[in-house]
Amino acid sequence: MSVWAIVPFKGAENAKRRLSPQLSSDARSRLALAMLYDVLEALAESRSVDGILLTSRSAEARRIAQEWDIELYRDQAHTLVDALTDASEKVRRGLNASTAIIVPGDVPLITGLDIDHILHYHADVTIVPDSHKIGTNALVCTPPNAFPLVFDGRSYHPHVEAATSLGLQVRSVQSEAFAIDVDTADDLLLISSSSKESRTKTLLKNDSELRILVAGLSLSRQAPSAKAQRSICS
16 A cells, blocks of 8 residues: 655645734744644654655745655645645556545644554545544545545535445544644644644744743633632632
């Protein structure tokens, strides 16, 4: 089985727009790159992944691909689904992959062992949901493009139904590391408090803008607990 990982990357510029009320564009760019590098490092460490394809048309994509010695696919698609479908076809036809694992670039807690664990239990289709079992945070298909993709933020159940309807053997694997994809400030707090060291966690500690945001969130979470404790003591 030849396994290729596909990592979509929109680019660092103006990334993670849901965090724009709390973070500047520059801070979000630094965050996006740190998370992407954590994901690429995990894939490079995996013993089960034979190659990595970065799918992006961003200005910095070529530099990143060269730095990590990975393949670059400059997609021309207008949607994430089309980009991933085209990239899956690229690894299937152009790189002779029998299996594709799609991994987003914003799951910085994953390790090579997490990826190996998912692939160890793989059959036709393996789906790794987010923490709420609503979205899809990793998807493994044999062959690539085994069924139509969704990826609309609520894709877990549609993916299960689509693959099952085609008679494919579907496995759902829950993973704490894959469950946390960064979309909100609360997600950053989870990364910061994680025991796993990563580029993203280091950035949250050392980047002044990110550090202030995380510290403020931490204090706001502690305040209700302290108030409740005082109430009990009184």
